[in-house]
Amino acid sequence: MKEAKKEYYKIEILNYLMNKEVVSTSQLAEAVGMSEKSIRNKIYEINEFLKENDMGIIQKKPRVGIWLECNDEQKERIQAILINKNATFNRDEDSNRMDEVLKIFFKLRPWETVTTQKLANELYLSSPTILKVIRECEKWLLNYNVSIVNEKNKGYRLDCNENEYRIAMKNFLMKDFNVEKIKSNIDYFFYNIDTKLIQKAIIETENEWNYRFTDESFYEIFIYCCIAYQRKDIQSPVVKDENEIMILQKYNEYPFTVAIFKKLQDKFHILFSNEEVFFLATQMMCSKFIGISAVDEMVEQVSKYDNRLIDFVDMSLRIVGSILDVDLSKDEKLKESLIFHLRPTIFRIRHGFSHTNSLSNFIKTEYKNVFRATMSISILFEEYYGLQLTEDEVGYIVLYIQSAIERMHKHFKVVLIVDSNRAQAQLISERINKSIREIESIKIMSTHDFKLYGDSEGDIVVATTQLDIKDPRIIVIPNLLSESGIVSLREKMTSLFYNKQTKERFFSPECYPLLDLDLLFVEQEFNTREEVLRFMAQSMVDHGYVTKHFIDTVMERENATTTCIGNNISVTHGAQSEVIESKVSIAVLKKPIPWNDEEEVDMVFLLGFKMASPDEIKRIQLFYKEYISIIEKEENIEKIKSMKTNIDLYKFLIQ
Incomplete structure (x- = not known):
């Protein structure tokens, strides 16, 4: 109502100026019923609108007045706007x-x-x-x-193509997801269709199958069905992959879609093509419309009809578990979760719907070791499905794996050293317990008692001040009552967990075949991401380790998803099909260069990996594990960046 009132006054002002040669601000204010200050503001907004749309200009001259200056053609266009009831003069439209x-x-x-x-x-x-x-x-x-x-x-x-048109149109109709606006868009585009009958067909099928859609999922299916009816005589969707259709037909989404179109055919007495069914079923797969309540039912379906997905999940858990030194293969909940997640993910990526993950940056920082380990399966994903696994999709997988690790290691015993009053010590204890679920128990001690009696049961000793005691379990955090203090404690606990059973090591002899002195570069200067990657890839081509097409697959991956893993480091790779012999190239830059819109990089790992045999797979798993143990420590990163020759870097990596 408020906006409509604003527009009303602007139209009244413009109407008045159209019918007068020169007027004063006071005359205009009296005619429209506004203050002179408000008139001046409205004049400014109207004038900007007129100039922007080439409809003339409002002239102002002290002691003379205000007038509208425009030609006949411009005046006609202004008149058309004044007649239009929906006219708007907002510049932010x-x-x-x-x-x-x-x-x-x-x-x-x-x-x-x-x-x-x-x-x-x-x-x-x-x-x-x-x-x-x-x-x-x-x-x-x-x-x-x-x-x-x-x-x-x-x-x-x-x-x-028709598929792209339908997806774009559906997303346009659901832009900003406002139900009233969606209904209005449906009325506008499908005014010649009995949309209530389509809606009834979907609801009836939903009830018969005992499914309950969210509003968003319902309207997506509703819109796709309306588009299918409207364009049935214009163009059909494109069916790309026969093998994919064979797998799709085994899942619940397919017969459910068949049931919807069967009802539509009965109600409208028309026939829909098989392509329409395949297209909508695929969209359901991509968007996870159907929430199967019984996960075991879905896993049973996958086990029967999609052994490749089962194999991929099993192999991925072995690889990531091996890198992180944890056994993930026995966690059935993790396996089921990944199958449930990856089933639609494969369809999404294949059809260009890869989801964005707003938590990606948090995941890369908070769970950086798990993230780096999980990135290793992106090569395996390409081998299995011929698709790029984006950083955002990797982030979702990381969350499942991190949750599994926390389930396995959720029993930290903490000794809290506090010399203040008992009430404050108890407050700190409750704050830690509430914020960090992995802590099983907290024992409060004074510095004096800890020095005198010690404690052999605690996994971690947390102190608010420095203690003159040599104990690797001690973590000093002065501000434990603050949010930053809790974050710091969690980070140090995570670091302690990953390092408490891991000895200091660099690459072991099994990984030496992946390193080549001629592929290690230090103190390099480049201006762009493409320059450094082409330089590194060409070196691999020149030594016969990859084909000349390898660089194209590297750039394709870079354009598909960011390869930054934090700490100004990028780890990227090319397609296995272009690798002749597995090798790693490393480039250390003198100064960081922009890598994407948000991050800079001064250390690049380019991986050319071929996983054609069990021995090669084991070597690459070991490489990922040891590479993570190296770059997770700031002092190692600084040492690598300080190297003056490729020989120094090589010696450092194999020490």
Whole structure:
């Protein structure tokens, strides 16, 4: 209501100026019913709108007055806006303009086009502004591999395949996920369809199958069904992979989709193609629409029809467990969770829907060792599925593995050294217990008692001040009542856990074949990510370790996902198919270079790994384990960066 009132006053002001030659601010304020200060603010907003859309300008001259300066063509366009009840003068309406243009594009059939002039007339905008909005639309559509092409003497149209069109349109209709707006969009695009009948078919199937969708999932299926009906005589979705269809048919999503389309066919007395069923079932797989309550039912399905996924999960747990020195293979809950997660993940990545993970940066920092170990299975994923496992997807897997590790190691006994009053000691104890679930018990002692009697049962000794005692269990954190103090305690506990049974070591003899003096580079200077990677890859090509196409697969991975792992380090790799002999190249840069929009890198590991035999797999597992033990320590990173020759670096790595 407030916004409508603002627009009303702007229209009244512009109407008044259209009918007067020159007026004063006081005359205008009296005519519209506003204060002179408010009039001046509104004049500014209207003037910016007019200038931006090439509709003239409001001139102001002291002691003379205010007047509207425009030609006849501009005056006609202003008049059209004044007649339009939905007119708006807000300058921050770029998003709304983009939405209006996208609506027009999505309503076009594949062979139809729209001209700049027609868009300008429909939206009451100038041609330059329309061109600017089209560029904004192009950016939005690029996320779905949809482009806007301009056909000479015809106009603009969307260029994409049918699958891309439908996914983009569905996401456009559900933009910002506002139910009322979604309903309005459905009414706008499918006004010629009995959408209530489609809705009824989905709800009936949902009830018969005893599934309960979230609102978001329901509307996604609803929109896809509306699109299928509307475009049944225009174009069918594309079915790409027969093997994928064979697997898809074994899962619950497929018969559920068949049931929906069967109801639609009965209600509308029409036939839908098999491609429509496969497309919607695939979207369900990608988005995990159906929440199967019995996980064991889903795992049983996978065990029967998708042995490759079972094998991949088993192999992944062996690899990551070996690197972290923990046995993950016996954790059935972890195995089931990964199967449940990876089943739709494979479909998502294959169809370009890889999910973003807002926790990625936190995961890389908080669980960096698990993250680095889990990155090792990305090569295995490419081998099994021919797909890039992105950093965001790795992050989700890390959370499952970290949870499993915490289940295995959740019994830390803590000795808390506090010399303040008992009440404060108890407060600190409760704060730690509440914040860190891995702690089983806390024993409170004074410095005097600890020095006198000691304690042999505690795994960790936490003190608020430095103690003149040599004990590797001691952690000193002055501010245990603060959030930063708890974070510091958790970090040191994690470090203690990973290092308490791990002796100081670098690469063992089994890994030496992966190292080559000629692939180690120190004090290098590069300006871009591509420069350093091409230099390293070319060195591997020159020595016959990889094919000349290896660099293309490296850059493809870099463009697909970030390879930064923290501490200004990047670890990347190319496709196994382009590797002749497994090798590692390392480059240490004199100064950091931008690696992505947020991170810089001054140390690069380029991996050319081929896992064609059990011995090679074991060697690469061992490499990951030992490489993590090296770079997890700041002093090791600093030593590597201080090396003056490749020989120094080689000697350091094999000491």
